[in-house]
């Protein structure tokens with residue numbers, strides 16, 4: 149019988165050391181470092197304490213500081229080191245995913261020293277409290293949208309076949325199913341149907357938890373539920389069909405596991421009135 153525990157999903161931290169994010173077509177700038185520090189401080193107040201945190205990708209984004217200049221790999225490394233320093237304040241271990249803004253080589257050098265090759269994709273699984281967790285790598289280098297390559301899908305099929313008795317949650321940066329918002333649905337996992345068909349063949353898979361879209365939404369089809377989690381920094385409008393950036397509020401997801409039951413809520417950090 150699976151045990152009782154909590155975990156948190158923090159995503160789209162977009163750390164850009166030495167600067168702030170000025171979204172295209174928006175008239176504000178946003179300090180992603182300060183925002184993540186507030187989120188970490190909030191996670192520290194949770195009772196019960198999370199057993200672990202999953203960081204859902206778009207971890208570091210020096211590419212957003214100046215769109216006319218491609219940053220050097222060292223710029224990403226500086227941001228990953230800052231990210232690690234901030235996350236050192238969490239009361240629990242961290243599991244990382246990469247997103248479209250991440251730099252695999254810099255990520256591996258700073259946060260994944262045991263990577264088999266310097267540019268290796270980062271997909272893996274782990275167990276906790278009788279549950280199985282799968283982290284996928286949906287980055288397609290140079291693309292805003294995502295892709296889960298055939299080698300990774302084969303690995304996923306084998307992994308799920310070996311864990312048929314374990315309730316399973318899958319994490320992936322990009323959303324495999326569309327949300328119904330035109331602009332963001334051009335940036336799904338482009339072989340999302342293939343991925344979800346594979347997951348549907350394994351009834352132990354309960355949820356697919358994504359980042360990337362900077363808003364919270366739930367989509368269910370058949371047995372599967374896909375959840376998206378707000379960013380720890382900038383949010384996107386939940387209704388705009390063309391994409392509208394909003395200066396917060398930062399958010400994250402809390403998941404409570406009790407036996408076979410899963411419960412989740414999204415927390416937002418608002419000034420003055422809050423969920424906390």
Ligand SMILES: [Fe+2]
Nearest residue numbers: 160206360361
């Ligand atoms: Fe993002």
Ligand SMILES: [Fe+2]
Nearest residue numbers: 206247248360
């Ligand atoms: Fe993304």
